[in-house]
Amino acid sequence: MEFLKSGFKTVLGTTEPGQQPSAAETVEKLVDRVVSSTLLDDRRDACRALKALSRKYRIEVGAQGMPALVQILKHDCQDSEIISYALDALCNITTSEEFDEEADNPAVSVNIGEQFTEMFIKVPDHVTLVMGYLEEYDFRVRRAAIQLITTLIANKTRDLQEIILVSPMGVSKLMDLLTDSREVIRNDALLLLIQLTKGNSNIQKIVAFENAFDKIFEIIQSEGCSDGGIVVEDCLILLLNLLKNNSSNQQFFKEGSFIQRLSPMFIIAPETEEVGWSPQKVSNIHCMLQVVRALVTPSNQQQVVSSCQKVMRKSNLLDALCSILMGSGVPADILTETINAVAEIVRGDKENQEQLSMVMAPSNPPRPAIVVLLMSMINEKQMLALRCAVLYCFQCYLFRNVDGHQAVVQTLLPSSEAEVSSHSTGQLLCVGLFSTDSLANWFSAVALMHALVDSVAQKEELMRVLLATPGGGKPVTLLEQCTNLLQQDSYKLQSKVGLLMLLGMWLAHCPGAVKMFLATNGTMAYLTAQISANEHDENEYLIQGLCAFLMGVCIQFNDNSLPNQKRDDICQLVIKRIGQETFCNKLSEVSRHEAYSRACKQPQIRAKSAADLLLDYEYCKLYKGLEALIGKVVSGFDVDGIELTELTLSSEASALVAKYKSIIRDLDGQINLLQQNSKKIEAKNIELEHNLAQVESLNTQLSDQNTLLKAQLGAVQNGTSSACDVATANALNAAHFQTNLYCAENLRLTREIEDIRKQVDNEKQRANTANEDLQKLQKDQEDLLELLMDQENKIIKYEQQLRLAGVPVENDDETENKTDINFDEGTSNANISKCTESATTI
Numbered sequence: 001m002e003f004l005k006s007g008f009k010t011v012l013g014t015t016e017p018g019q020q021p022s023a024a025e026t027v028e029k030l031v032d033r034v035v036s037s038t039l040l041d042d043r044r045d046a047c048r049a050l051k052a053l054s055r056k057y058r059i060e061v062g063a064q065g066m067p068a069l070v071q072i073l074k075h076d077c078q079d080s081e082i083i084s085y086a087l088d089a090l091c092n093i094t095t096s097e098e099f100d101e102e103a104d105n106p107a108v109s110v111n112i113g114e115q116f117t118e119m120f121i122k123v124p125d126h127v128t129l130v131m132g133y134l135e136e137y138d139f140r141v142r143r144a145a146i147q148l149i150t151t152l153i154a155n156k157t158r159d160l161q162e163i164i165l166v167s168p169m170g171v172s173k174l175m176d177l178l179t180d181s182r183e184v185i186r187n188d189a190l191l192l193l194i195q196l197t198k199g200n201s202n203i204q205k206i207v208a209f210e211n212a213f214d215k216i217f218e219i220i221q222s223e224g225c226s227d228g229g230i231v232v233e234d235c236l237i238l239l240l241n242l243l244k245n246n247s248s249n250q251q252f253f254k255e256g257s258f259i260q261r262l263s264p265m266f267i268i269a270p271e272t273e274e275v276g277w278s279p280q281k282v283s284n285i286h287c288m289l290q291v292v293r294a295l296v297t298p299s300n301q302q303q304v305v306s307s308c309q310k311v312m313r314k315s316n317l318l319d320a321l322c323s324i325l326m327g328s329g330v331p332a333d334i335l336t337e338t339i340n341a342v343a344e345i346v347r348g349d350k351e352n353q354e355q356l357s358m359v360m361a362p363s364n365p366p367r368p369a370i371v372v373l374l375m376s377m378i379n380e381k382q383m384l385a386l387r388c389a390v391l392y393c394f395q396c397y398l399f400r401n402v403d404g405h406q407a408v409v410q411t412l413l414p415s416s417e418a419e420v421s422s423h424s425t426g427q428l429l430c431v432g433l434f435s436t437d438s439l440a441n442w443f444s445a446v447a448l449m450h451a452l453v454d455s456v457a458q459k460e461e462l463m464r465v466l467l468a469t470p471g472g473g474k475p476v477t478l479l480e481q482c483t484n485l486l487q488q489d490s491y492k493l494q495s496k497v498g499l500l501m502l503l504g505m506w507l508a509h510c511p512g513a514v515k516m517f518l519a520t521n522g523t524m525a526y527l528t529a530q531i532s533a534n535e536h537d538e539n540e541y542l543i544q545g546l547c548a549f550l551m552g553v554c555i556q557f558n559d560n561s562l563p564n565q566k567r568d569d570i571c572q573l574v575i576k577r578i579g580q581e582t583f584c585n586k587l588s589e590v591s592r593h594e595a596y597s598r599a600c601k602q603p604q605i606r607a608k609s610a611a612d613l614l615l616d617y618e619y620c621k622l623y624k625g626l627e628a629l630i631g632k633v634v635s636g637f638d639v640d641g642i643e644l645t646e647l648t649l650s651s652e653a654s655a656l657v658a659k660y661k662s663i664i665r666d667l668d669g670q671i672n673l674l675q676q677n678s679k680k681i682e683a684k685n686i687e688l689e690h691n692l693a694q695v696e697s698l699n700t701q702l703s704d705q706n707t708l709l710k711a712q713l714g715a716v717q718n719g720t721s722s723a724c725d726v727a728t729a730n731a732l733n734a735a736h737f738q739t740n741l742y743c744a745e746n747l748r749l750t751r752e753i754e755d756i757r758k759q760v761d762n763e764k765q766r767a768n769t770a771n772e773d774l775q776k777l778q779k780d781q782e783d784l785l786e787l788l789m790d791q792e793n794k795i796i797k798y799e800q801q802l803r804l805a806g807v808p809v810e811n812d813d814e815t816e817n818k819t820d821i822n823f824d825e826g827t828s829n830a831n832i833s834k835c836t837e838s839a840t841t842i
Contacts, residue, residue, distance in 0.1 A: 023057040027064050034068040040079060047072060047085040054092035056101035062093040062116045073129050080138040087133065087144035094120060094151050117155040127152065127163045134173045139182065146177065146188045153195040161200045171203065175210040178219070183231075186219070190234045197241040204242050208249045212242060213258050225265045226284045233280070236287035243294040247301050250308070254295070259311045262291065266320035273329045282331055289337045292317070296344045298603050309349045318345050318352060322359045326369060332383060339373070339389040340604065347396035347603075353404060356397055370397065371423060377447070378432035378440040388605045388613075391443050395603065395618075398450045408451040409458045412465045412478070430467075430478075434485070438492040439610055445498030446616045449505045453618050459510040479506070479513065483520045493539055494613065500546040501619040504553055508622055511559035518554060518565040527551045528577050531586050538593065542614065545589030549623060552587060552630030574634055584631045590615075590623055600624075667781050674774045681767045685760060692756045699749045 021029075030053070033046040050069070054061040072086040092099070096113040120126055133145040153160040164170040174196065177189035193212075197204050216235045223232045242249050253259070265288060272281075295308040312318050324330055324338050346352040359369040376382050377390040398404045411426030432444030452459050465478040476484075485491055486499050507513045517523055530547040533540075551570065560566040574583050590596055595614035598606075603617045 023053070023060050024064070027053060027057060027060040031065045031068045034065070034072065040076070040082070043072065043076065044079065044082045044085070047082050047089070051085045051089040051092070054089045055099045058093055058099070058112065058116075061089065062112075062119075065089070066093065066116070066120065070126060070129070073133070077133075080136070080141050083133065083136075084138075084140035084144050087130070087141065087148050090120070090130075091144065091148040091151055094148070094155060096151070096155055113151070114155045117152055121152065121156060121159055121163065124163045127160065128167050128170075131164070131167060131170060131173055134177065139185070142177075142180075143185055143188060146185065146192055150188070150192040150195055153192070157195065157198060158200075161196065161203055164196065165200075165203060165206075171206045172210060175207065175212065175215070178212075178215045187231055187234070190219075190231070190238060194234065194238050194241060197238065201246050201248075204246050205248055208242050208252055213239070213253060213256060217258065217261050220265075226268075226281055226288065228284065229280060230283075232284050233287055236284065236291060240287065240291050240294055243291060245299075247304055250295055250300065250304050254304070254308050254311060259295070259308065259317065260315045262288070263312075263315040263317040263320060266317065266324065268324060268327065273327070276329065277331050277334070282334060285334050286337055289334075289341045292321075292341045293344055296347075298344065298347060306349065309345055309352055312345050313349075313352050313355065318342070318355060321345070322356070322369065326359065326361050326372075332386060336383075336386045336389045339386070339393045343389070343393035343396035343604075346393075347399050350401065353397055353401050357404070357407075367423060370394065371425060371428065374425060374428045374432075374447070377443050378428060378435065378437075380437040380440060384439075384607065384610055387439070387443060388607055391447055392604050394447050395450045398453070399603075402455065405451045405453075405455045405458045406461075408448075409461050409465075413461065434481075438494045439613065441492075441495035442498035442613055445495075445502040446619075449502045449616070450618060452505050456510055459506055459513055462506065463513055463516055477516065479503075479516050480520050483517060483523055487522060487526045493543065494610075496543060497546065497614050500543070500550060501616060504546065504550050505619060505622060507550070507553045507557060508626065509557060511557050511561075514554050514557050515559065515562050518558075518562055524551075524565070524570070524573065528573060531578050531583065539614075541586075541589045542593045542595065544586045545593070548583055548587040549590060549627070549630065551583075552634065553626065555633055556626065556630055571634060580635050583634055587627060587631055591627065596620055596623075663784060664781060667777055667784075671774060671777050671781075674770050674777070678767060678770045678774070681763050681770065685763045685767065688756055688760045688763065692753060692760065695749055695753050695756065699746060699753065702746050702749065 027050070030046045030049050034043050034050070037043045037046065047069070050061055050065050054065075069086045069090055072082055076082050076086075094113050094117045096111075127149070130145055130148055133141050134149075136142055136145070149160075164174075174189065174193060177192075178186055180186050180189070193207065197207055216239050220228065220232050220235050223229060223235075225232065243253060266285075277285075292312070296305050296312070298305070321338055321342050325335070325342060330338070342356065346356050357368065357370060360366040361369050361372040363372070373390045373393060377387050377394070379387075398408070408425050408429075411424040412430065429444045429448045432440040433448065435441065435444075452462065463477065463479060466475040467478060467481050468475055482499055482503060486496060486503070491499075503517065507517055527547045527550060531544055531551065533544065535541060535544065551574070555567050555570050558565075558567045558570070574580065578586075593615070595612070598612070599615040599617050600620045605613070605616075607613050
C-alpha cells in the first residue's frame with residue numbers, strides 16, 4: 001500500500017492534509033511532469049493519467065495538455081506505449097461524442113470536440129505528425145492514429161481533406177491500411193476512408209487510382225458478399241462515395257470490368273425465400289442498388305450512362321434485378337429500390353427497354369412484368385414509395401421509346417386485337433384514371449401523359465379511343481370523358497392536376513386534339529371561370545395556372561377550323577372576361593409554386609407524403625418551353641387590330657397599308673427574336689469565359705502541386721541514408737504515381753480549356769452573325785417605312801388635287817385633322833406598330 005501511495009504522489013505531487021486537488025490542478029501537475037521529467041517512465045505514467053482524465057475532464061486536459069501531448073508525439077516516437085497514450089488522449093479530447101463520465105459536467109458544450117479539433121489543426125504539421133504513425137506496425141499506435149484522424153475528419157472534413165491532399169504520400173498511407181492483415185485495423189481504415197472521400201472529387205480520384213476498387217471487392221468477397229456483415233456495408237458505402245457524381249471514377253469503374261464483378265452479387269440464393277432476409281442483408285442489397293444507380297442516374301454524363309447501361313445488360317445484371325423484381329418474399333424497401341434501379345438502367349436505352357417488356361411475372365396465366373407493376377401502382381393499398389417507384393419505372397420505359405408509346409395506345413384502340421380485359425397497360429391506366437382513388441387518378445394520368453411526350457402521332461391515335469357509357473348510350477371519346485371529369489366539382493384537387501397535365505401534354509402541338517377539346521360543351525366556360533376565380537390557397541392558384549396554360553395551348557395550336565372558337569375569338573374572351581394582365585399573372589403561378597421547383601430538379605418522383613404529388617418533370621419541361629410564347633401571344637393581341645382596317649379611304653389603300661403593317665410586324669418579331677438570341681449567346685459567352693477562368697485557375701493549382709511533387713521527388717532521390725533505401729524506393733514509386741496522376745489531370749484540363757475556347761469562339765461568331773442579320777432587317781424595315789411614307793404622301797397629294805377639282809372626298813373633315821402625321825426616321829422598333837396604326841386611320 002505504501003508503494004502505491006508513493007507512486008500516486010510521484011504522479012500527482014503532494015497536497016495539504018485534508019485537501020483534494022481540483023481537476024485543473026491535477027492536470028496542471030501532470031502536464032508539468034510530461035514536459036519537464038527527464039525519465040521516460042515518469043512521462044509515460046503522467047501521459048497515462050492524462051489519457052484517463054481526458055474522458056471526464058476533457059476541457060482541462062485539452063486546454064492545458066494539448067501542447068504537451070504534441071511534444072510527446074514529436075520526441076518520444078521510440079516508445080510505442082507513450083505514443084498510444086498520447087494519441088488516445090487527443091482522440092478523447094477531439095471526439096464529438098459525449099462520454100458517460102462527463103454527463104454531469106455543465107461546462108461541456110455540444111461542439112467542444114470541434115473546438116479542440118480546430119485548435120489542433122491550426123498547425124497542419126500536427127496532422128502530418130499523426131499520419132506518420134500510420135506506418136508504425138504496433139497495433140496500439142496504428143489503431144489510435146487511425147481513430148484520431150477519423151475523429152478530426154468527422155469534425156472538420158474540408159480542412160482535413162485539404163491537409164491530407166497536400167501531405168506527402170498522405171492518401172497512399174491511408175490506402176495501405178486496407179491490406180493490413182488485422183481485421184480491426186482494416187475495418188477502422190474503411191471508416192476513415194468513408195469520412196475522407198465525402199464530397200471531394202480530387203481525393204476520390206486519387207483513392208480510385210490507388211487500386212481502391214480491387215481492394216474493396218476483395219474485402220467484400222472475403223466477407224461473404226451480400227450475406228456478409230456490416231463490413232460489407234462499409235465497403236459499399238465507400239464505393240458509393242467514390243462513384244457518386246464523379247464521372248472520371250465512373251468511367252474507370254466501367255473500363256475496369258467492375259460492373260461484371262458486381263453482377264453476381266445480386267443473385268439471390270433460393271433458400272433466402274424460405275429463411276427470409278436478415279436486416280444486414282437488406283442493408284447490403286440496398287447499398288448495392290445505390291451503387292448501380294450511381295452509375296446510371298440521369299444526372300450523370302449521357303455517354304457514361306449509355307456505356308454502363310450496355311455493360312449491365314451484357315453482364316446479366318439487368319436480368320438479376322428483374323429476377324429480384326419478380327421474386328417472392330422480397331422486402332418492400334428492397335423491392336422499391338430495385339424498381340428504381342431497373343428504371344434507370346432501361347431509361348433511354350432501346351435494347352434494355354425491349355428486354356424489360358419481355359420479362360414475364362410467374363403468375364397463372366403469365367403476365368408481363370410491366371402490367372403487374374401497373375396493377376400495384378393503381379392499388380391504393382400499396383405503400384406510397386412503391387407506387388412512385390412503379391410510375392418512375394414506367395416513365396423510364398417510355399422515355400424516347402416510340403414503340404413503347406405505340407404499344408400503350410394500341411391497347412386502347414377499338415381495332416386493337418389486344419386483350420379486352422383490364423389486364424393490359426392501356427386498360428389498367430383507364431381503370432386508374434376513372435377510379436375513386438385520387439392518387440390512382442394522378443398516377444394514371446401522368447403515366448398516360450408520358451406515352452404522348454414528343455409523339456404527335458400517338459396523340460392523334462388516342463383521339464380515336466372510345467369509352468362505353470352506362471346504360472348502353474352513345475360512346476364518348478377518352479378526351480371528352482377527361483374533359484367532363486375535369487368539370488365535376490366532386491373531382492379532387494390532385495385528380496384535377498393530373499388531368500390538366502394530361503390534357504396540356506395531349507393538346508400541345510396537336511391541332512386536332514385542340515379542336516376536339518374545344519368542341520366539348522362547356523370547356524371554355526369552365527376554364528374562364530377557373531382563371532377568373534378569386535382563390536387564396538396556393539394549390540388553388542396552381543389549378544388556375546394550369547387552366548391558364550391549357551387555354552393558352554388552345555390559342556397557340558388552334559387551326560381556326562372551329563367557328564366561334566378561333567384564336568382571335570379565344571383572345572377576345574381573355575381580354576373581355578379575364579384581362580390580359582390577369583391571365584399572364586395566373587399563367588405564371590405554375591412556375592412560382594413549390595411543386596414546380598421540386599419537380600424540375602430530377603425525373604424521379606420523390607414524395608414524403610401523398611400531398612407532395614402534384615407536378616411532373618416532363619410536364620414542367622413542356623410548360624417551360626411554352627409559357628413565354630403563350631404569354632407573348634395573349635399580351636400582344638390588339639383588340640382594335642381588326643377594326644382599324646375598316647376605316648380607310650379606299651380598298652386599294654387599305655390593302656396596301658395592311659400589307660405593309662403585316663410585313664413590319666413580322667420583321668419586328670424577327671428582330672425581337674434575334675435580340676433575345678443575341679442576349680442568350682452573350683450570357684452563354686460570359687458563362688463560358690467564367691468557366692474558362694476557373695479551369696485555368698485549377699490548372700495553375702495543379703501545375704503548382706506538380707512542381708511541389710517534383711521537388712519532393714528530387715529531395716527523396718538525393719537522400720543518402722542507406723538504412724531507408726527500401727522505404728525510399730517505395731516513396732519514389734508512389735511519388736511517380738501521384739506525379740503522373742497530376743500530369744494526366746493537367747492534360748485533361750488543358751483539353752477542356754481548348755474545348756471551352758473553341759466554344760467561346762463559336763458563340764462569338766454566332767453573335768456576330770446574329771448582329772449582321774439584325775442590322776440587315778433594320779435596314780429592310782427602314783426601306784419599308786420610306787415606301788410607306790411615299791405612299792401616304794401620294795395619297796395626301798391626290799386628295800388635295802381632288803379637292804381643287806371640286807370633287808368631294810369621304811371623311812374630309814377627319815382627313816384634314818390627321819394629315820399632319822410625320823414619321824421620324826429615328827423612330828424605335830418598339831413604336832413602329834403604333835405609327836402604322838395611326839397611318840391606317842387616315
